[in-house]
Amino acid sequence: MTKIGLEIHCQLTNLESKLFCSCKANYREFEINENICPICMGLPGSLPRLNQEAVKKATMIAMALNCTTPDKIAFFRKNYFYPDLPKNFQITQLNIYGDTSIGGTGSIMIGEKKIKIRRIQLEEDPGRLIYEGSSSKNLITLVDYNRAGTPLVEIVTEPDFENPKQVRTFVNIICDLLENLGVSDPGLDGAMRADANVSIEGGNKVEIKNIESFHDLEKAIHFEITRQESLHSRDFQIIQETRHWDEKRKITVSARSKEEDLDYRYFLEGDIPWIIIDSHIKDKLKSKMPESISSKKERYISKFNIPTQVATVLSSDKFYSDLFEKSHSESNAKEIANIITTDLMGLVDTREKREKSKITSTHLKDLADSIQSGKISRTSAKNALYEIVKTGKDLSQIILELDLGNVSDESELLKIIQEVISEEIQAVEHAKSNPQTINYLVGKVMQKTKGKAEPKLTLDLLKKQLG
Amino acid sequence: MNLKISALEFVQEVKNGNISAEDFVAKTLERIQSVDDKLHAFLSVNEEAVDKAQKIDKKVKSGDKVGACFGMPISIKDNMCIKDSKTTCASKMLENFVAPYDATVITKLKEQDAVFIGKVNLDEFAMGLTTEFSAFGPSKNPWNLDYVPGGSSGGSAVSVSAFECIASLGSDTGGSVRNPASFCSIVGYKPTYGLISRYGLISYSNSIEQIGPLTRTVKDAAFMLNIISGLDVNDNTTRDNKNEDYLSEIDSGIVGKKIGIIQEMVGDGIDPAVLSATKDAIVKLEGLGAICEEVSIDMVKYSVAAYYTITATEAGSNLARYDNLRYGYDFSVEGYEFNSYISKARKNFGPEVIRRMIIGGFVPSAGQAGKYFLKAMKVKSKLTKEVDEVFKKYDLLIAPTVPILPFKIGEKIDDPVSLFLIDINTVTANLTGKPAISLPFVISNGLPIGIQLLADSMQDKLLLQAAYALEQTVTLPEVPI
Ligand SMILES: [Zn+2]
Numbered sequence A: 001m002t003k004i005g006l007e008i009h010c011q012l013t014n015l016e017s018k019l020f021c022s023c024k025a026n027y028r029e030f031e032i033n034e035n036i037c038p039i040c041m042g043l044p045g046s047l048p049r050l051n052q053e054a055v056k057k058a059t060m061i062a063m064a065l066n067c068t069t070p071d072k073i074a075f076f077r078k079n080y081f082y083p084d085l086p087k088n089f090q091i092t093q094l095n096i097y098g099d100t101s102i103g104g105t106g107s108i109m110i111g112e113k114k115i116k117i118r119r120i121q122l123e124e125d126p127g128r129l130i131y132e133g134s135s136s137k138n139l140i141t142l143v144d145y146n147r148a149g150t151p152l153v154e155i156v157t158e159p160d161f162e163n164p165k166q167v168r169t170f171v172n173i174i175c176d177l178l179e180n181l182g183v184s185d186p187g188l189d190g191a192m193r194a195d196a197n198v199s200i201e202g203g204n205k206v207e208i209k210n211i212e213s214f215h216d217l218e219k220a221i222h223f224e225i226t227r228q229e230s231l232h233s234r235d236f237q238i239i240q241e242t243r244h245w246d247e248k249r250k251i252t253v254s255a256r257s258k259e260e261d262l263d264y265r266y267f268l269e270g271d272i273p274w275i276i277i278d279s280h281i282k283d284k285l286k287s288k289m290p291e292s293i294s295s296k297k298e299r300y301i302s303k304f305n306i307p308t309q310v311a312t313v314l315s316s317d318k319f320y321s322d323l324f325e326k327s328h329s330e331s332n333a334k335e336i337a338n339i340i341t342t343d344l345m346g347l348v349d350t351r352e353k354r355e356k357s358k359i360t361s362t363h364l365k366d367l368a369d370s371i372q373s374g375k376i377s378r379t380s381a382k383n384a385l386y387e388i389v390k391t392g393k394d395l396s397q398i399i400l401e402l403d404l405g406n407v408s409d410e411s412e413l414l415k416i417i418q419e420v421i422s423e424e425i426q427a428v429e430h431a432k433s434n435p436q437t438i439n440y441l442v443g444k445v446m447q448k449t450k451g452k453a454e455p456k457l458t459l460d461l462l463k464k465q466l467g
Numbered sequence B: 001m002n003l004k005i006s007a008l009e010f011v012q013e014v015k016n017g018n019i020s021a022e023d024f025v026a027k028t029l030e031r032i033q034s035v036d037d038k039l040h041a042f043l044s045v046n047e048e049a050v051d052k053a054q055k056i057d058k059k060v061k062s063g064d065k066v067g068a069c070f071g072m073p074i075s076i077k078d079n080m081c082i083k084d085s086k087t088t089c090a091s092k093m094l095e096n097f098v099a100p101y102d103a104t105v106i107t108k109l110k111e112q113d114a115v116f117i118g119k120v121n122l123d124e125f126a127m128g129l130t131t132e133f134s135a136f137g138p139s140k141n142p143w144n145l146d147y148v149p150g151g152s153s154g155g156s157a158v159s160v161s162a163f164e165c166i167a168s169l170g171s172d173t174g175g176s177v178r179n180p181a182s183f184c185s186i187v188g189y190k191p192t193y194g195l196i197s198r199y200g201l202i203s204y205s206n207s208i209e210q211i212g213p214l215t216r217t218v219k220d221a222a223f224m225l226n227i228i229s230g231l232d233v234n235d236n237t238t239r240d241n242k243n244e245d246y247l248s249e250i251d252s253g254i255v256g257k258k259i260g261i262i263q264e265m266v267g268d269g270i271d272p273a274v275l276s277a278t279k280d281a282i283v284k285l286e287g288l289g290a291i292c293e294e295v296s297i298d299m300v301k302y303s304v305a306a307y308y309t310i311t312a313t314e315a316g317s318n319l320a321r322y323d324n325l326r327y328g329y330d331f332s333v334e335g336y337e338f339n340s341y342i343s344k345a346r347k348n349f350g351p352e353v354i355r356r357m358i359i360g361g362f363v364p365s366a367g368q369a370g371k372y373f374l375k376a377m378k379v380k381s382k383l384t385k386e387v388d389e390v391f392k393k394y395d396l397l398i399a400p401t402v403p404i405l406p407f408k409i410g411e412k413i414d415d416p417v418s419l420f421l422i423d424i425n426t427v428t429a430n431l432t433g434k435p436a437i438s439l440p441f442v443i444s445n446g447l448p449i450g451i452q453l454l455a456d457s458m459q460d461k462l463l464l465q466a467a468y469a470l471e472q473t474v475t476l477p478e479v480p481i
Helices: A052-064 A164-181 A214-233 A279-288 A293-304 A308-316 A318-327 A333-347 A351-356 A361-372 A378-391 A395-402 A410-423 A425-433 A435-448 A455-466 B007-015 B021-039 B049-062 B104-111 B154-161 B178-184 B218-228 B272-287 B300-318 B338-344 B351-362 B373-393 B416-425 B427-432 B460-471
Strands: A003-011 A076-079 A089-092 A106-110 A113-124 A128-132 A140-144 A151-157 A192-199 A206-211 A241-246 A251-254 B042-045 B073-077 B115-120 B167-172 B187-190 B210-215 B258-262 B291-295 B396-400 B436-444 B447-455
Touching: A003 A164, A052 A113, A052 A151, A052 A164, A052 A279, A076 B300, A089 A113, A106 A164, A113 A164, A164 A192, A164 A214, A164 A293, A164 A318, A192 A214, A206 A214, A214 A241, A214 A251, A293 A308, A293 A333, A308 A318, A308 A333, A318 A333, A318 A361, A333 A361, A333 A378, A361 A378, A361 A395, A378 A395, A410 A425, A410 A435, A410 A455, A425 A435, A425 A455, A435 A455, B007 B021, B007 B049, B007 B218, B021 B042, B021 B049, B021 B073, B021 B115, B042 B154, B049 B115, B073 B154, B104 B218, B115 B154, B154 B167, B154 B178, B154 B210, B167 B187, B167 B218, B178 B187, B178 B436, B178 B447, B187 B218, B187 B460, B210 B218, B218 B436, B218 B460, B258 B272, B258 B373, B272 B291, B272 B396, B272 B436, B272 B447, B272 B460, B300 B351, B300 B373, B300 B416, B300 B427, B373 B427, B396 B460, B416 B427, B436 B460, B447 B460
Parallel strands: A206 A241, B073 B115, B073 B167, B258 B291, B258 B396
Antiparallel strands: A003 A151, A003 A192, A076 A089, A106 A113, A113 A151, A128 A140, A192 A206, A241 A251, B042 B115, B167 B210, B187 B210, B187 B436, B396 B447, B436 B447
16 A cells, blocks of 8 residues: 655744744745844854744644644754754754654544644744756855745654545645634745655655645655556565655656765754743633634535535635635625635636735625625626726726616616517517516516616516516 | 952942043053963953943043943953954854854943953863863963963953953853852852843853853952843843842841752862862851751762763754854865865864864764763753752852862863863752852962852842852952962
């Protein structure tokens, strides 16, 4: 049986500052080596100053993943030499001397499959290496320390996955969960990275390091399984090793150095005293935690009678569920859920489009109310939504400018109905004997008004005219 | 102008207008000019010291608010960062390192109008107890220039003892403030761990070291502590002392206080002169109304071994960043062959630092940690438990600061193990986080002997009161330089 385990690294991008200094956690907007200070550069004499917010957020993640949370946590030094590591050690967590990591064992379900979580730890992100030059002769490595010290949460799973598809489902759930908690923006470049270990039946475990995006994670695992199976089928031994994911060539390559042989000489980080996270603090955090995705989904279904499929889509995406939460009322909830899942999602289907979009909860509320009161038709509403996303103008203004409002003036509508009656003599006769065919005439009125005739009024007037 | 005054006297004199800070600082610089060739306390002298003092004088004259130091010249061990000035740790590795920020203690002293007269010598990265391991040459003991001044804060002790400043800041990892204070016949104070911010102190063994003042009197130590102690957001290990005033009630006396005499620190290998000084001190303390009893702390036997294991482990990690890439870089910008880098990576370190980094790579490594590092940590926690127990019965503990007399430069440098053992009386305070003070007590055949008192955590005020009481019973000759 194929066994896959993951180490997921997610940056807490929504925090104000880095894990041990006041430089920005969101380093992406800076020029190279601009978002740095004596602490994150590890200058002589500097000391780490623990960001308490990061501890809270990481604890929330642990709780959301149903992990145990110890009452006391500690940080350790992982000693190794690497250019992206200013101090030549990384401040991280581990559980070799008791459960001192911010999260212990836990699990989440992906469908019927249970994925066990071994540990969650809080640590500092190293700097970023930039490679320049093409041939080995002019190859140079540059270091950008803007990222150094960014709060990173590592989620370590047991090797419970059986195929890449389960991995994809899992990381999607993790992304939604982190976003819903408001701790991270998984869509940001480099915010979510992973290492994976893969072994097939009868083979040794192979670690794949440095997978810089979740998009590549599935590919890397797929490649690795295929590689191992092909070796196995030809009776070659699968050696236990560390391999790197080559982003450009989309293959895994054997790491030159034996990283598993490194001795990290872990020991307690004395500059950060033990942190107490007692039940009082945990209760407080729990009460502040946003409603979970599954609870939202249940609520949408039971309270508003929203179909399961719609509720699933709506609840799992923070952008949409936030819009929904802010705009809906008891009476228009279903309508709003509908607008979001059938129309809005198509209009803002990429990150870029979302960021550019001008839509607010007020827009959605106005739209739903206008549909329900018959002020505009669903077709017009769709057109209006397109304008709203593009311009952010008020709905009323858009209705005026694009002439999207329903014809609800009785005399105006009556004129058009009489026109239709005079043109559709046969259909009128039919309708008189068989009231069900009246819809044909309504359709004709709609045609003439380009869909803007107020449907209920049209029907009433038609019925009256036909006697 | 009399340079031989205490910090408190200096403050009074400037306040009263009897002397100006500018004159005093200028005269101090002259003194450094004339004696430091022989002593080598200073690694660099602050050229702007006189200007700074002049500005403070102006404030005094115009009646503006003046900080508590009134332009007092203070020397700083060269392992603490002062913005825009060199901070070398007496190492070739940091020979050209200019700190871009102030240590917290420096910020606090600046706010109180202290004048930094210069940066003073130490054993490289504070590893040693003689200053002979300074990459820039040893300091000399002002009591006898052939002798070591102690260390690692040797430059601090020499500069205070030889009137090249009024007070100094040193750092104490295993006795590095108290040992040179004892050898140079001044007061050296190692506070409770966490009482003074270490932000800006270049780490050697961060879990046990503290910055501490070296002064001429106990009151001066209390005065300095008032300024530099307290909670600091930049050092998560600092403790809230609620702005304690260590000077007030310093003359409370020690009537009825119970003092334990640590047996393991007055036993084998102690110099007879040191033993007799210790006995004198005990008699004097009893004369002041204290009750002295012998007490045994079994784990002290293993303290030095644990100390060297823990400090080497932490040093191996703390100093890993000095890899000849980020600091001490001496390669062509055109690049170099990787193996040539490896062979040169640590070559800017001196022998003692290399020795400890090699030990520090070994003792916590996989397969060895159980035999060495983890065992040392166990000793540390057992020792702390024992000492905590002792402090349930006693208010204070007493032992000589160093079991032997100062020795000659070069005498022990080739025998690292015998050097290590000299730390036996001082490392306990570091391993347990307790406050300790070395008080100048007697000059024996021209060589100083210091007496050490220890108190329980956060009992720094009591400790200073006891030291002050004992100090009042002591008269010492003037330093012969
Ligand atoms: Zn920073």
